[in-house]
Amino acid sequence: MAALIPTPFFGTITWLGIVADREAQLESQSLTRLEALFSGPVGEAHGGLTRPSCSRVLGQYPRNTEIRNTRQLAVLSQEELDRTAADMGLDALDPALLGTTMVIAGIPDFSHLPPSSRLQGEGGATLVVDMQNRPCTLPARPIENRHAGFGVRFKPAAQNRRGVTAWVEREGIFLLGEKIRLHVPDQRAWDYLGDARAPD
Secondary structure, eight states, X not given: OOSEEEEEEEEEEEEEEEOSOTTTOSOOEEESEEXXXXXXXXXXXXXXXXXXXXGGGTTTSOTTOEEEOOOSEEEEEHHXXXXXXXXXXXXXXXXXXXXXXXXXXXOTTGGGOOTTOEEEETTSOEEEEEEEOOOOSTTHHHXXXXXXXXXXXXXXXXXXXSOEEEEEEEOEEEETTOEEEEEEESSOOOTTHHHHHSOO
16 A cells, blocks of 8 residues: 555745855755755755754754754745745745745645655655744845845744755756645544643
8 A cells, every 4th residue: 555645736846946055145046957866956055865953853962963864955835935925024035035945836735744745746856845844033134135124024924834844755857847746644643743742
C-alpha cells in the first residue's frame, strides 16, 4: 500500500530564488530556473546535507550541534504572502526580501501542510515538507530598506503565513511557471497531539 497519496491539489511556481551569501544579506536573488540537488538548491547558502542547529531546536540540541539539514528551502504561498503584505499595509511584498527559495500559488492553507508531505514538480524533482516555518525578525531590515517604516510590521503580520521549510528528496530542475502537485501522508493525525502540546 502506498504511504503517500497524490492529491488533486496543484500549485504553480510564481517565484524562485537563492540566498548566495547569508553572511552578506538575507535577500534572495531571483531566478527562472532552480537546480535542486540532494544537498539543496545549487548556490544556496542554506544548503548542505547537514547544518548547525539553531534556536528552533534548542529543546533537542545545544546551539551549533551538527544535524541533518531539513531546512534547505524556504517555500511560501503566494496567497499567504499577499495577505501578509495587505496586513502590513503594502500593495505587495517582494519574496526576495524574506530570503525565500520558492513561492507557490494555488495550494490552500499552505503553511499548515502536514509534515512529510511532498511537493513534486512536473519533471519529477521533489521536495519533502519538514514543518511550518516561523516568522522571525531577520527580514525586518531588508523590508525596512525597501519600505521605510514597515519592517517591524512583518513578524506579526506573517504569523501562520510564513510557509514551510523543505529538503530535496529527488534531484531535478524547478522552473518558473511549473506545476507542483501536493502528495500527503496516508495517516490520520496523532490522537495525543493535544496532550503533547499542552503546557506543563
